[in-house]
Amino acid sequence: MQKTAVQPRQSVAMMQSRRRENIAGYLFMAPSLLFFLGFVVFPMVMCLVYSFTDYTMTSFSFSGFANYQRMFQDAIFGKALWNTIILVLISVPVTCFFSLWAASIISKLHDRTTSFFRCVFYLPVVTGSVAVTVISRNMNWLGDASTALGCIITILLTTSVGQPIVLYVSALNNVDQSLVEAASVDGATNLQTFWRIKWPQIMPTTLYILVITTINSFQCFALIQLLTSGGPNHATETIMYYIYYNAFKLQSYGYGSAMGIILALIIAAFSALQFKVAQTDNG
Amino acid sequence: MSDNIAAIQKKMQRKQANTGGDHSVHQITPYEIAALVVLIIIAILFIFPLYWIITGSFKNAQDVIAKVPVWFPLQPTIDNYQRLFARPAVRWLGNTVFLCAMSMALTCVSASMGGYALAKKKFAGRTIVFSIFVCAMALPKQVILIPLLKEMAFLKLHNTLWAVILPTVGWPFGVFLMKQFSETIPESLLEAARIDGAGEARTFVEIVLPIIKPGIGALAIFTFITAWNDYFLQLIMLNDTDVLTISLGIAKLQSELSNDFGLIMAGAALGSIPIIIIFLLFQKFFTRGITMGAVKG
Numbered sequence: 001m002q003k004t005a006v007q008p009r010q011s012v013a014m015m016q017s018r019r020r021e022n023i024a025g026y027l028f029m030a031p032s033l034l035f036f037l038g039f040v041v042f043p044m045v046m047c048l049v050y051s052f053t054d055y056t057m058t059s060f061s062f063s064g065f066a067n068y069q070r071m072f073q074d075a076i077f078g079k080a081l082w083n084t085i086i087l088v089l090i091s092v093p094v095t096c097f098f099s100l101w102a103a104s105i106i107s108k109l110h111d112r113t114t115s116f117f118r119c120v121f122y123l124p125v126v127t128g129s130v131a132v133t134v135i136s137r138n139m140n141w142l143g144d145a146s147t148a149l150g151c152i153i154t155i156l157l158t159t160s161v162g163q164p165i166v167l168y169v170s171a172l173n174n175v176d177q178s179l180v181e182a183a184s185v186d187g188a189t190n191l192q193t194f195w196r197i198k199w200p201q202i203m204p205t206t207l208y209i210l211v212i213t214t215i216n217s218f219q220c221f222a223l224i225q226l227l228t229s230g231g232p233n234h235a236t237e238t239i240m241y242y243i244y245y246n247a248f249k250l251q252s253y254g255y256g257s258a259m260g261i262i263l264a265l266i267i268a269a270f271s272a273l274q275f276k277v278a279q280t281d282n283g
Numbered sequence: 284m285s286d287n288i289a290a291i292q293k294k295m296q297r298k299q300a301n302t303g304g305d306h307s308v309h310q311i312t313p314y315e316i317a318a319l320v321v322l323i324i325i326a327i328l329f330i331f332p333l334y335w336i337i338t339g340s341f342k343n344a345q346d347v348i349a350k351v352p353v354w355f356p357l358q359p360t361i362d363n364y365q366r367l368f369a370r371p372a373v374r375w376l377g378n379t380v381f382l383c384a385m386s387m388a389l390t391c392v393s394a395s396m397g398g399y400a401l402a403k404k405k406f407a408g409r410t411i412v413f414s415i416f417v418c419a420m421a422l423p424k425q426v427i428l429i430p431l432l433k434e435m436a437f438l439k440l441h442n443t444l445w446a447v448i449l450p451t452v453g454w455p456f457g458v459f460l461m462k463q464f465s466e467t468i469p470e471s472l473l474e475a476a477r478i479d480g481a482g483e484a485r486t487f488v489e490i491v492l493p494i495i496k497p498g499i500g501a502l503a504i505f506t507f508i509t510a511w512n513d514y515f516l517q518l519i520m521l522n523d524t525d526v527l528t529i530s531l532g533i534a535k536l537q538s539e540l541s542n543d544f545g546l547i548m549a550g551a552a553l554g555s556i557p558i559i560i561i562f563l564l565f566q567k568f569f570t571r572g573i574t575m576g577a578v579k580g
Contacts, residue, residue: 025406032397039453046430127555128512130530134551170574222514260426
């Protein structure tokens with residue numbers, strides 16, 4: 001008898017507390033959700049919608065997959081895609097390898113020296129692309145179609161190693177020291193210790209760095225816009241710059257949006273692939 | 284006095300013991316010396332652009348374009364800065380600071396509340412909301428600029444600094460970072476506050492905020508620097524000379540007066556020195572923020 005009397009009361013109290021939790025949760029979420037939905041999610045959805053239209057300054061009507069078909073026949077888009085992939089395939093491994101190498105050296109130094117190096121390598125990220133381009137814009141190599149992309153990649157590298165180095169330094173400092181010592185007692189060489197002990201432990205960091213570097217390299221824009229405008233003869237055309245050119249110079253909003261969707265899909269595919277590879281590596 | 288000295292000696296001994304402990308197993312190999320030398324050379328290359336910009340901004344008209352590089356301005360001049368300030372450079376700098384400070388403040392407020400809710404409030408749909416936030420982070424930010432431009436035009440915000448501030452605040456990274464920090468709040472503290480009868484708002488201000496303060500510091504400096512350098516978004520949203528940021532201003536000088544190197548260098552110096560100072564001052568927060576944001580939860 002007592003039991004039946006207590007239980008409904010308890011569940012009413014639970015429902016009340018759950019309701020309170022819901023209301024409080026959404027009230028706390030409200031400001032960030034408002035900004036997020038209004039200025040990130042809504043434009044994303046609209047981007048998808050635009051990609052199926054022939055949206056320009058003068059027209060706005062649905063055109064099905066016309067934009068996507070046009071992309072396949074667009075030689076410059078092909079060139080831009082090719083350049084972007086080269087840029088990603090070079091800059092991502094080089095960035096990851098260099099930052100791991102640099103971090104493995106500077107993480108062994110004294111705290112002050114470590115933070116000095118960390119700052120120096122972060123400098124180009126802080127000052128931004130505009131400052132970097134101010135001094136490199138008159139390089140002759142940028143005007144030559146055969147060397148221009150190489151130049152862009154080199155400059156891109158300087159602006160992209162900062163964050164990975166910071167991440168690797170802290171990951172390497174967090175590696176379980178007792179394992180490292182045990183390995184060296186067992187007579188493992190430095191290289192063996194690195195691959196067998198440290199590498200598996202910093203794997204999550206590596207994965208994160210791969211993903212963010214890939215995303216950033218795919219979106220390489222400011223350097224191109226400031227230095228070469230995609231030239232000479234489309235030698236440095238990247239997808240991001242071509243999207244900008246179509247959407248904001250030619251006002252082909254529909255076509256630009258469709259390319260944006262394709263770029264997002266490519267980046268998603270690359271990230272998924274990296275997760276998959278990293279998982280099989282671990283397991 | 285002698286007590287003090289003894290304490291200091293003790294401390295130093297301990298410190299020596301500590302570093303000795305770390306390095307006793309470790310001998311410096313020739314490889315490491317070579318690697319350090321290479322690293323120092325690369326570090327100089329990284330600092331060089333900044334050195335070149337700052338010294339260049341004080342060079343006179345002949346030195347700045349000299350075929351044989353002039354490594355140091357022997358006859359320093361502030362001519363370049365006078366020409367820079369004859370343009371609305373101060374205005375551009377002011378715009379940039381306003382834009383960054385506003386983005387920072389709004390992001391910190393909304394993200395600390397949102398991150399706390401995602402970490403500690405078991406509201407219905409929490410997992411879905413969080414998944415959407417994480418997915419959005421992996422998408423290329425710039426792809427949404429076309430619809431965003433139309434949206435801002437519709438809201439009559441195009442060509443105002445708000446057109447840059449609002450999307451910056453909406454970007455999900457902040458909420459994600461603050462969720463990571465909020466996870467560390469002990470449940471027992473929240474429970475105790477509830478038993479004491481503290482309301483939601485009071486619990487947030489008096490219990491949650493003090494604990495996640497380092498996180499807010501990290502997010503603040505991170506947002507400030509990101510907003511300062513978000514060139515693409517600024518380029519799309521801001522056109523009028525009055526609303527330009529310092530990055531856009533320098534880019535404009537570069538395209539309009541590409542021969543006046545001294546002026547461009549002065550502009551670049553004005554655009555990078557304030558943000559470098561801010562970065563150096565808050566470096567500690569920054570490192571922690573980057574690292575926390577990477578630990579995927």
